[in-house]
Amino acid sequence: MVDKKEFDELKTKVSDLEKLIGPNGSLLEEYLAEKEKPKSVSIVVWSGEYDRVLPAFIIANGARAMNMDVNLYFTFWGLKTLQKENHRPKGTNIMNKMLHYMLSGGPAGAKLSKMHMFGIGKGMITKLMQENGISDLEEQMELAYENGVNIQACTLAMGIFGMKKEDDFSDKVKSYCGVATYLMDAINSDITLFI
Amino acid sequence: MVDKKEFDELKTKVSDLEKLIGPNGSLLEEYLAEKEKPKSVSIVVWSGEYDRVLPAFIIANGARAMNMDVNLYFTFWGLKTLQKENHRPKGTNIMNKMLHYMLSGGPAGAKLSKMHMFGIGKGMITKLMQENGISDLEEQMELAYENGVNIQACTLAMGIFGMKKEDDFSDKVKSYCGVATYLMDAINSDITLFI
Amino acid sequence: MVDKKEFDELKTKVSDLEKLIGPNGSLLEEYLAEKEKPKSVSIVVWSGEYDRVLPAFIIANGARAMNMDVNLYFTFWGLKTLQKENHRPKGTNIMNKMLHYMLSGGPAGAKLSKMHMFGIGKGMITKLMQENGISDLEEQMELAYENGVNIQACTLAMGIFGMKKEDDFSDKVKSYCGVATYLMDAINSDITLFI
Numbered sequence: 001m002v003d004k005k006e007f008d009e010l011k012t013k014v015s016d017l018e019k020l021i022g023p024n025g026s027l028l029e030e031y032l033a034e035k036e037k038p039k040s041v042s043i044v045v046w047s048g049e050y051d052r053v054l055p056a057f058i059i060a061n062g063a064r065a066m067n068m069d070v071n072l073y074f075t076f077w078g079l080k081t082l083q084k085e086n087h088r089p090k091g092t093n094i095m096n097k098m099l100h101y102m103l104s105g106g107p108a109g110a111k112l113s114k115m116h117m118f119g120i121g122k123g124m125i126t127k128l129m130q131e132n133g134i135s136d137l138e139e140q141m142e143l144a145y146e147n148g149v150n151i152q153a154c155t156l157a158m159g160i161f162g163m164k165k166e167d168d169f170s171d172k173v174k175s176y177c178g179v180a181t182y183l184m185d186a187i188n189s190d191i192t193l194f195i
Numbered sequence: 196m197v198d199k200k201e202f203d204e205l206k207t208k209v210s211d212l213e214k215l216i217g218p219n220g221s222l223l224e225e226y227l228a229e230k231e232k233p234k235s236v237s238i239v240v241w242s243g244e245y246d247r248v249l250p251a252f253i254i255a256n257g258a259r260a261m262n263m264d265v266n267l268y269f270t271f272w273g274l275k276t277l278q279k280e281n282h283r284p285k286g287t288n289i290m291n292k293m294l295h296y297m298l299s300g301g302p303a304g305a306k307l308s309k310m311h312m313f314g315i316g317k318g319m320i321t322k323l324m325q326e327n328g329i330s331d332l333e334e335q336m337e338l339a340y341e342n343g344v345n346i347q348a349c350t351l352a353m354g355i356f357g358m359k360k361e362d363d364f365s366d367k368v369k370s371y372c373g374v375a376t377y378l379m380d381a382i383n384s385d386i387t388l389f390i
Numbered sequence: 391m392v393d394k395k396e397f398d399e400l401k402t403k404v405s406d407l408e409k410l411i412g413p414n415g416s417l418l419e420e421y422l423a424e425k426e427k428p429k430s431v432s433i434v435v436w437s438g439e440y441d442r443v444l445p446a447f448i449i450a451n452g453a454r455a456m457n458m459d460v461n462l463y464f465t466f467w468g469l470k471t472l473q474k475e476n477h478r479p480k481g482t483n484i485m486n487k488m489l490h491y492m493l494s495g496g497p498a499g500a501k502l503s504k505m506h507m508f509g510i511g512k513g514m515i516t517k518l519m520q521e522n523g524i525s526d527l528e529e530q531m532e533l534a535y536e537n538g539v540n541i542q543a544c545t546l547a548m549g550i551f552g553m554k555k556e557d558d559f560s561d562k563v564k565s566y567c568g569v570a571t572y573l574m575d576a577i578n579s580d581i582t583l584f585i
Contacts, residue, residue: 001394002196002394002397010400030425031421043389046442055270062375077441134354160519178452183431183581186580192581193239193388193389194585202392247436257570323550323552327549385576386577388583390436
């Protein structure tokens with residue numbers, strides 16, 4: 001015959017186990033939630049060169065098409081990619097003006113990292129891309145904005161270059177933040193890159 | 196005395212718990228499998244410069260020696276690393292021919308990113324590597340092929356540059372794929388880099 | 391009435407479940423420990439240029455401020471960042487001497503990747519950083535040493551460049567190691583970058 005006390009002890013054990021793994025906020029459910037949350041990609045876009053910014057957007061748009069969350073954190077030379085077209089330098093002193101001049105342009109102003117020295121390069125690449133039906137940087141950026149890629153501008157680098165939200169950036173840039181925001185996104189990301 | 200109904204309820208609870216964590220496809224076993232699967236590294240090799248491609252292969256071969264899975268995804272300027280030696284440009288127009296010329300070479304044709312401007316550089320580095328018993332890029336590539344590093348060529352960048360599988364690439368390159376394949380590998384990788 | 395044998399079988403099942411998920415070294419506790427261990431960042435600092443090394447330290451110091459573990463693995467051109475100020479070349483032959491000359495300097499000697507070609511650049515950037523209250527590279531490095539960023543020098547690249555621990559490096563560099571150490575750190579890191 002089964003002892004009542006022994007049975008009650010077993011009941012308590014089962015109840016303890018249920019607390020650990022059963023429904024309502026248990027660890028196992030947490031693990032399950034972790035597994036089921038969307039995959040995510042965080043890319044620091046440090047470079048402003050056409051041939052580096054382009055793969056950043058190709059990876060970003062590819063990842064969005066696969067339902068991943070994507071953060072593109074633009075800093076340093078990458079910031080020029082987010083600027084308004086035909087942007088004119090507005091710096092308060094000669095240094096700022098020179099920097100703005102070098103940083104101006106938006107995606108249309110981006111140059112190749114290598115081949116420019118031969119006087120060829122970007123025109124050639126974009127023509128070949130067109131011939132092969134591959135979207136250019138401006139189209140890739142447009143796609144990224146439409147598809148909900150989280151495009152962020154680094155406020156620290158903006159400070160260095162004397163850039164202002166309202167003067168310099170495309171209206172489509174919604175997020176201005178520092179390295180702490182980047183880090184919080186990146187520690188929860190499955191893919192982290194520095195381009 | 197223990198009530199039969201109460202006992203049966205407890206049995207059901209234990210059975211539910213077993214379904215969650217017991218043998219045969221449970222979550223806990225999934226977690227265990229996840230922990231026991233080999234670690235993995237995915238590197239985008241965007242650059243074609245000797246001093247950047249070399250560390251990509253050093254990391255790749257080091258990781259294989261530690262039983263990690265390794266994917267090297269070659270794109271843009273990185274593609275030239277995978278080309279046949281003494282490759283001759285075969286483009287269909289003048290632009291393709293110029294691009295091919297600039298991209299030609301295989302590992303022996305790779306240049307340094309910096310020191311070339313001084314007219315020294317690669318010969319110096321490779322001589323020093325030889326003196327110090329460090330394998331050069333060609334040997335590192337050979338090792339990577341032998342040891343099962345998964346070497347992939349980006350079909351989108353091949354399209355831009357007008358490169359053809361059969362005309363341009365070493366027979367040893369087995370995998371030609373797009374950004375979706377890269378992303379699927381990379382989300383399951385413990386280390387992701389863009390070089 | 392409850393059968394004694396049936397009850398004992400249930401007890402065994404509960405005991406088996408407790409072994410899997412209960413206290414004392416169970417998988418679930420392992421999972422919990424995994425979740426609670428500090429987040430970590432591993433960065434390969436391959437570049438020696440001011441505008442690339444600076445973001446490496448900004449990310450590193452930001453991550454330390456958020457209680458993450460941080461490894462900065464300096465290799466190739468990045469090694470010059472760790473050298474003593476006013477370091478004089480000590481190579482045993484002409485090639486080593488030339489390399490040392492090109493690699494010398496410590497953080498104060500680092501140049502910009504782009505704007506140097508205009509004859510402006512680093513002085514401009516550091517002046518703007520000063521004006522905007524942003525710590526320069528030397529201060530960022532000092533902060534990193536103080537805050538316990540794990541700064542590592544790659545012994546393989548040191549071998550290539552003929553660099554010696556005692557002749558070339560700041561006393562503050564404590565860790566000299568190879569790619570295997572980098573990989574062990576990086577597979578346990580939440581953020582991995584190549585700068």
